[in-house]
Amino acid sequence: MKFVLVDRVSELQPRERIVAHKALSLAEEYLADHFPTFPVLPGVLMLEAMVQTAAWLVRDALDFGPSVIVLKEARNVTYKSFVAPGQVLTLEADCKLLAEDESTFTARGRVGEREMLKGKLTLRHLRLADRDPSLAELDERLRRTQRARWGLVGVG
Secondary structure, eight states: OOOOOOEEEEETTTTTTEEEEEOOTTOOOOGGTTTTTSSOOOHHHHHOOOHHHHHHHHHHHTTOOOOOEEEEEEEEEEEOOOOOTEEEEEEEEEEEEOOOSSEEEEEEEEEETTEEEEEEEEEEEOOHHOOGGHHHHHHHHHHHHHHHHHHHHOOO
């Protein structure tokens, strides 16, 4: 199962900062198990939402060159409260370093003015064909998919 945790991007300062939003709905299947009588967004998915937010800034800055952007390291991640169905998690990521193969961010998530989590993220940017030329077609398909998704969630 693949989780798409960014519903929309409301602000993008290229190569510097991005603000995105995740509206949590009771219809999301994983909430039935986490926790059955107290449904909340799992902490690991809150972290993944911050990673996905930062990855959109990277894709925009590098013109969708990397086909895969993954979390390399998360440091000093702190959780302060739960995100419940009906709430909107606003995600902010400030870019500290952006290179072709790696980026670093300070990121946070909040509901209204209340901070829910924060941390420092290092992302790794990959082109699958760099390691295996036979994956060039997959690289291109992944880039097309992300460009199409950007058309749905991106600003402007």
